[in-house]
Amino acid sequence: MRSRLNDLGLSDITDKLDAGERLSLEDGVRLFDCPDLLALGWLANREREKRHGARTYYNFNIRLEATNVCVASCLFCSFARLKPGDPGSYTMSLEETWDKLRERAHQPLTEIHIVNGLHPDLPFDYYTEMLRGFKRIRPGIHLKCFTAVEIAFFAELYEMTDEQVLRELQAAGLDSLPGGGAEIFAERVRRKICHDKCGTERYLEIHKTAHRLGMRSNVTMLYGHIETCEERVDHMLRARALQDQTGGFQAFIPLAFHPDNNQMRKLPAPSATDTLRVHAVSRLMLDNIPHVKAFWIATGVEVAQLALWFGVDDLDGTVQEEKIYHMAGARTPEAMSTSAIRRLIRIAGREPVERDTLYNVVTGPEAPDEAPALVQ
Numbered sequence: 001m002r003s004r005l006n007d008l009g010l011s012d013i014t015d016k017l018d019a020g021e022r023l024s025l026e027d028g029v030r031l032f033d034c035p036d037l038l039a040l041g042w043l044a045n046r047e048r049e050k051r052h053g054a055r056t057y058y059n060f061n062i063r064l065e066a067t068n069v070c071v072a073s074c075l076f077c078s079f080a081r082l083k084p085g086d087p088g089s090y091t092m093s094l095e096e097t098w099d100k101l102r103e104r105a106h107q108p109l110t111e112i113h114i115v116n117g118l119h120p121d122l123p124f125d126y127y128t129e130m131l132r133g134f135k136r137i138r139p140g141i142h143l144k145c146f147t148a149v150e151i152a153f154f155a156e157l158y159e160m161t162d163e164q165v166l167r168e169l170q171a172a173g174l175d176s177l178p179g180g181g182a183e184i185f186a187e188r189v190r191r192k193i194c195h196d197k198c199g200t201e202r203y204l205e206i207h208k209t210a211h212r213l214g215m216r217s218n219v220t221m222l223y224g225h226i227e228t229c230e231e232r233v234d235h236m237l238r239a240r241a242l243q244d245q246t247g248g249f250q251a252f253i254p255l256a257f258h259p260d261n262n263q264m265r266k267l268p269a270p271s272a273t274d275t276l277r278v279h280a281v282s283r284l285m286l287d288n289i290p291h292v293k294a295f296w297i298a299t300g301v302e303v304a305q306l307a308l309w310f311g312v313d314d315l316d317g318t319v320q321e322e323k324i325y326h327m328a329g330a331r332t333p334e335a336m337s338t339s340a341i342r343r344l345i346r347i348a349g350r351e352p353v354e355r356d357t358l359y360n361v362v363t364g365p366e367a368p369d370e371a372p373a374l375v376q
């Protein structure tokens with residue numbers, strides 16, 4: 001492989017990786033330009049195995065989108081409806097949100113992941129009460145809720161600072177932040193695809209504040225639309241720079257753009273090779289973020305499985321009832337049982353490890369894969 005990398009003109013990048021040196025913006029762009037996908041995968045897999053060996057993480061979680069009413073107008077979004085009462089709009093009552101957990105009393109869930117539209121009329125205590133209710137029903141559940149975009153929106157709507165919003169949510173039970181809303185950090189792209197929501201500086205500042213308050217978070221990147229490879233690498237470098245300051249990001253999660261039912265429907269969805277390339281380059285650039293996750297709902301199950309050899313060490317979780325990608329045309333299932341996830345990891349030649357949100361091991365690779373399916 002070394003001579004193949006030399007022939008591709010990547011010997012200097014290989015040397016840097018051997019020496020534990022950081023890759024630059026220019027290095028990242030050259031990796032995206034590399035025509036030999038398997039050579040790129042080999043390099044990314046080497047970094048993955050240095051950190052995690054064959055271990056591949058997933059968790060037993062549920063997604064909840066309590067409302068799709070949203071005042072923003074992101075061009076790639078198929079989920080949002082502008083006003084309450086618009087066809088297809090919905091807002092759950094608090095009882096309905098809590099029922100999602102109550103009806104899964106038999107499932108050993110460890111996490112609820114909640115993201116919502118930016119609803120202009122709900123009171124702040126809708127969100128704080130929602131968190132308190134979940135903790136009442138199951139005190140040990142980890143609540144990973146509200147993107148930085150939602151936090152910024154709450155601050156403006158309820159006339160608080162970002163820190164006050166985070167502190168009040170934390171007091172109500174918030175444990176960590178998901179990474180959504182990052183899209184692409186480059187202003188050129190943001191102006192075109194999501195001009196009316198929280199910008200890059202504020203997204204990063206909110207994560208920085210959450211880390212300072214003791215919460216962990218993730219960071220995402222929406223790829224495969226109008227962004228250039230340079231803008232992808234720039235996005236990774238901005239996440240890497242914040243991670244140098246705080247160490248609070250747990251995972252980097254590339255999210256594939258899906259074109260159905262939104263204003264960017266003329267664009268094709270990213271190819272499987274592009275998806276593998278993005279995950280591989282992410283692993284190589286982000287030397288300080290421990291995990292690179294393939295969100296199987298977005299990539300497709302088979303590509304996520306392949307990605308386990310292209311830098312990825314995490315497959316998200318059982319998910320259950322995902323709406324955002326399915327309204328954008330995702331053909332993946334809406335849920336996977338833990339036994340199905342374990343099997344697909346094992347078949348890919350990797351070791352399945354169930355984790356909690358903070359990457360504590362719940363079930364190690366030695367557990368049998370034939371466990372009964374727990375998602376119904």
Ligand code: SF4
Binds near residue numbers: 071074078080194
């Ligand atoms: S991506 Fe989020 S903020 Fe943008 S329109 Fe959709 S729900 Fe609203």
